Amino acid sequence: MDDKVTGGQGDRVMGERREMRSETQYDAIIVGARAAGAVMAALMAQENFRVLLVDRVTFPKTTLSCPLTFGNTFDVLKKIGVLEKIEAIGAPKLRLYQTQIGNVRLYGRMLPHAGFDYAYQIRRELYDEVIFNHVAQMPNVETRLGFNVTDLIWENERVVGVRGREGGGGDEIEIRAEAVIGADGIFSTIAEKVNAKKYNVIAGHTCIYFAYYENVKPAADEPTATIYYDADEHFAFVTANSDSDLTVISISLPASQFERVRQNYENVHFEYAQKIPEMGERMRDAKRVTPVYGVSPRDSFYREPFGNGWVLIGDAAYYKDPLPGQGIHDALRSAELATRAFVEYHALGKSERAWDAAFRVYHKTRDDETQPMYELTDFYADLERKRLPQEMDLFRAIAASPKWSNIYVSMFNGVTSVNWFRRFDTVLRILLEWRWRQLRDKLLGRRAIENRATELQSATTSPSRPTATRLQ
Ligand SMILES: Cc1cc2nc3c(=O)[nH]c(=O)nc-3n(C[C@H](O)[C@H](O)[C@H](O)COP(=O)(O)OP(=O)(O)OC[C@H]3O[C@@H](n4cnc5c(N)ncnc54)[C@H](O)[C@@H]3O)c2cc1C
Numbered sequence: 421m422d423d424k425v426t427g428g429q430g431d432r433v434m435g436e437r438r439e440m441r442s443e444t445q446y447d448a449i450i451v452g453a454r455a456a457g458a459v460m461a462a463l464m465a466q467e468n469f470r471v472l473l474v475d476r477v478t479f480p481k482t483t484l485s486c487p488l489t490f491g492n493t494f495d496v497l498k499k500i501g502v503l504e505k506i507e508a509i510g511a512p513k514l515r516l517y518q519t520q521i522g523n524v525r526l527y528g529r530m531l532p533h534a535g536f537d538y539a540y541q542i543r544r545e546l547y548d549e550v551i552f553n554h555v556a557q558m559p560n561v562e563t564r565l566g567f568n569v570t571d572l573i574w575e576n577e578r579v580v581g582v583r584g585r586e587g588g589g590g591d592e593i594e595i596r597a598e599a600v601i602g603a604d605g606i607f608s609t610i611a612e613k614v615n616a617k618k619y620n621v622i623a624g625h626t627c628i629y630f631a632y633y634e635n636v637k638p639a640a641d642e643p644t645a646t647i648y649y650d651a652d653e654h655f656a657f658v659t660a661n662s663d664s665d666l667t668v669i670s671i672s673l674p675a676s677q678f679e680r681v682r683q684n685y686e687n688v689h690f691e692y693a694q695k696i697p698e699m700g701e702r703m704r705d706a707k708r709v710t711p712v713y714g715v716s717p718r719d720s721f722y723r724e725p726f727g728n729g730w731v732l733i734g735d736a737a738y739y740k741d742p743l744p745g746q747g748i749h750d751a752l753r754s755a756e757l758a759t760r761a762f763v764e765y766h767a768l769g770k771s772e773r774a775w776d777a778a779f780r781v782y783h784k785t786r787d788d789e790t791q792p793m794y795e796l797t798d799f800y801a802d803l804e805r806k807r808l809p810q811e812m813d814l815f816r817a818i819a820a821s822p823k824w825s826n827i828y829v830s831m832f833n834g835v836t837s838v839n840w841f842r843r844f845d846t847v848l849r850i851l852l853e854w855r856w857r858q859l860r861d862k863l864l865g866r867r868a869i870e871n872r873a874t875e876l877q878s879a880t881t882s883p884s885r886p887t888a889t890r891l892q
Contacts, residue, residue, distance in 0.1 A: 445596055445597065445598075446470050446471060446472045446562075446595070446596075446597035446598070447464065447469035447470050447471060447597060447598050447599070447762075448464060448469060448471050448472070448597050448598060448599045448600070448601050448762070449471075449472045449474065449581065449582055449595055449597040449599075449600050449601070450464075450471060450472070450473045450474070450601040450603055451474055451475075451569045451582065451600065451601065451602055451603060451604045451609070451610055452474075452475060452602065452603035452604035452605060452608075452734070452736070453473045453474065453475035453479075453548075453552050453555075453563065453565070453603075454475070454483065454544075454548045454551075454552075454603070454605075454734075455547075455548070455551070455734060455747075455748045455751040455752060456603040456733045456734025456735070456736075456751035456752065456754060456755050457473060457475070457601070457603030457604075457733075457734070457755075458473065458548070458551045458552050458555045459496060459497075459500060459551065459555075459751075459752050459755040459756075460601060460603060460733055460755035460758060460759060461473040461555050461558075461561050462500035462501075462502075462554075462555045462558055462561070463496075463499075463500060463755060463756060463759040464560075464759055464762065465555075465558045465559065465560035465561045466499075466500065466558075467759065467762070467763050468560060469560065469762065470560050470562075471560060471561050471562070472562050472563070472564065472595060472597065473555065473556070473561060473562070473563045473564070474563070474564040474565070474567045474569065474582075474584070474595075475564075475565050475566075475567070476566065476567060476568040476569070477565065477566070478565040478566050479545075479548055479549040479552050479553070479565065480545040480546070480548070480549040481545060481548070481549075482543065482544050482545040482710075483544050483548070484713055484715050485544050485742070485747070486541070486543075486544070486630045486632075486668045486670055486713075487541070487542070487544065487547070487742075487745060487747065487748050488514070488539050488540070488541050488645055488658075488660055488745040489539060489540050489541075489542070489547075489745075489748050489749070490530065490533070490536075490539045490745070490749060490832055490833035490834070491530065491532065491533035491534065491535075491536030491537065491538065491539070491833045491834075492533045492534070492536075492749050492833045492834040492835075493748055493749045493752050494506075494533075494534070494536045495533070495534040495536070496752045496753075496755075496756060497551075497752075500554070500555070500558075501554065502550065502551055502554040502555070505550045505554055506540070506542070506547065506550055506551075509542055509546055509547075509550065509663050510663060510664075511540045511541065511542045511661075511662060511663040512643035512661045512662075513538035513539075513540070513643060514538055514539040514540065514541065514643050514644060514645050514660060514661060515529055515530070515537060515538045515539075515642065515643070516528075516529060516640055516642055516643070516644045516645075517529070517530060517539070517644070517645050517646075517829040517832070518639060518640070518644060518645070518646040518647070519646075519647045519649070519819075519829075520646065520647070520648045520649065520698075521649045521651055521807075521812070521815055522649075522651060522812075524812070524815060524816055524819050525819060526815065526818055526819035526825050526828065526829075527819075527822070527825055528825040528826050528828055528829030528830075529825075529826050529829070530826070530829055530830050530832070530833045530835065531826055531827070531830040531833075531835045531836070532835070533830075533833045533834055533835050536833075539645060539660075539833070541645065541660040541661065541662040541663075541668055542662065542663050543632065543662060543663060543664075543666070546663060564586075566586055566587050567584050567585070567586055567593075568584050568585055568586075569582045569583070569584040569604070569609055569610070570583055570584050570585060570592070570609070571583040571584075571613060572600060572610070572613045572614070572730070573594055573596065577728055578728040578729040579599070579600050579614065579727075579728060579729035579730040580596055580597070580598075580729060581594055581595050581596035581597055581600065582594070582595055582597075582600055598729070599729050599730065599731060599762070600729060600730050600731075601730075601731045601732075601733060601758065602614075602730065602731070602732045602733070602736045602737075603732075603733050603734045603736060603751075603755070604736050605734065605735045605736055606718065606735045606736070606739050608723075608732065608735075608736035610730060610732060610736065611723055611732055611736050611737075614727055614730050616723040616724045616725070616727070616732060616737075617723065617724045618721040618722065618723050619721070619722050619723075619724070620720075620721065620722045620794070621719050621720070621721045622719060622720040622721070622798050623675075623717075623719055624675050624716075624717030624718045624719050624720070624741070625674065625675055625717070625741060625798070625801040625802050625803065625804075626672040626673060626674065626675055626717060626741055626743065626801050626803060627672070627673055627674075627675055627677060627678035627681070627714065627715060627716055627717050628670060628671065628672050628673075628714070628715040628742065629670070629671050629673075629681060629685055629688045629689070629712050629713065629714050629715075630668060630669065630670035630671070630712070630713055630715075631668075631669060631689065631708050631709075631710050631711065631712040631713065632662060632666040632667070632668050632669075632708070632709055632710045633666065633667050633668075633669055633689075633703070633706040633707060633708050633709065634665065634666060634667075634706065634707045634709055635705045635706050635707050636659065636667035636669065636702050636703060636706045637701060637702040637703075637704070637705075638661070638702075639659060639698075639702065643661040644660070644661060645658070645659070645660040645661075646658070646659050646660070648696050648698070648699060649803075650695060650696060651807050653695060654673070654674050654803040654804045655671055655672060655673045655674075655692060655695075655803060656671070656672045656743065656803060657669065657670070657671050657689075657692065657693075657696065657699055658670045658671075658672070658743070659699075659702070666709065667706075669689045669703075669706075671688060671689060671692055672741075672743055672801070672803065673803070674803055674804050675717035678714070678716050678717060681714075682714060685712050685714055686708075686712050688712060689703065689708075689712070690703060690706075715742075718739065718741075719739075720739055720740040720741060720794070720797070720798065720801075721738070721739055722737070722738050722787065722794075723736065723737050723738065724783070725737040725738070725754070725758075725779075725782065725783050725786065726761075726779035726782065726783060728772070728775070729775075731758050731761075731762075731779065731782075733751065733754040733755050733758050734750075734751035734754055734755070735747060735751065737754055737786070738750060738754065738786065738790060740793075740794055740797045740798075741797050741798070741800070741801035743797065743800050743801050744793070744796070744797050744800055744832055745832060746793055746797065746832070749834070750790060753786075753789070754782075754786055757782045757785055757786055758779075758782050760782070761778040761779045761781060761782040762778070764777075764778035764781070765778040765779070792837075792838035792839045792842075793831075793838050795838075796831070796838050796842070813851065814847060814850065814851065816854070817850050817851050817853070817854035818850060820854055820857065821850075821853065821854065821857070824850050824853075827841070828841065
């Protein structure tokens, strides 16, 4: 029977019974084998599900991303047994996280997340290959690289597999599974084929240009990630010590600048570095070792992450501006939550209702967990917003206190709750503590001057008292 029906979402082939070249049955086919997909394959395999992990590319292969990954991604990597291999890449541990706005600089150290108090900046071609190779040799995981998924197989309005081609050509191959997981990135084919609805869409604020360099002067006397905001010219530089003695330099600019910069993108970092004296100095002898990659403005969005027989994870399901460096964490977290839902679906008896109940929890938990950072990301990424004096006061107040600086940067590794940090009473406390310290320092300063005057006076009248020289 071939009952091809046309719905609002394009053609779906229902009830098809063609004999295909590959008929192996899997618990899940995961489309996309980078951060989200590879980790989900590993987690599913650990739960004894049989998984096929496919990607249209082969590894090593770079991609448009230059990620900082924080401690809250490492516990998942540890759980699937790959953290040691990531550590063996030898990238420096970044414990100091600096943010500079104008002439104010905040120095923060992340509070440990599950014992990890550092971040890594590792080139994606290394990072993804290490994870993929590790996952590929796990029991219960089969892989297929160079396999481009072009369509889905539907039966009784449920997704039951994928169609695709090897190496960009050749015969179309059908592969069947109980579920198809779209871990295929922001321009997800799976999302398109199931017509997954977007919501909470925010128009892209920024475009990004990044590259890796040698001979960049360090920002501190230890490996560091640093963000320099130029509030007047509306751009932000992110620099971080990466693997192989490289430094990543990424610049975020207002979306409107993308076309202009594209005319001379190869020089963009050197050009903008001149506007921030420290960056100019740091890049004086720098030599670029990769192309400059440009990322055009992209909308932020949530997508409905599941339906009959399909699930979306990672960027396919939820995308936001890269500036605060949350994408990989969120991708891995969605892999964890979706795996948990899959386990629950089986525990509940594998009915349609069980599927719905289990993945509703996935959907809600993902949204609840990510919404505060989604809003904060939008705030940061809006580089052209008017910075109110109150915002700068708060930044100064945080920067003036090592305690609050550490708590602030720990929003990015998930130790500090974003909602708590942005609460009125927290902000008030930070500002009051700052004002109190200013007042105290002023008083102490006055008292020190008064003490010194007394000492000086005593020294002139009594030779046995300490001399002024000793007081200096
Ligand atoms: C400039 C920039 C900087 C960033 N910086 C950070 C950062 O500092 N920290 C951070 O955590 N995140 C950062 N991110 C975000 C991060 O890169 C993403 O969130 C992350 O890569 C998402 O992983 P993913 O596995 O969901 O998707 P992807 O990494 O996009 O992987 C999708 C995979 O699916 C495959 N695929 C797609 N379609 C098909 C198909 N039809 N058939 C087969 N395979 C297919 C692709 O080949 C690809 O390998 C940054 C992003 C950008 C653009």
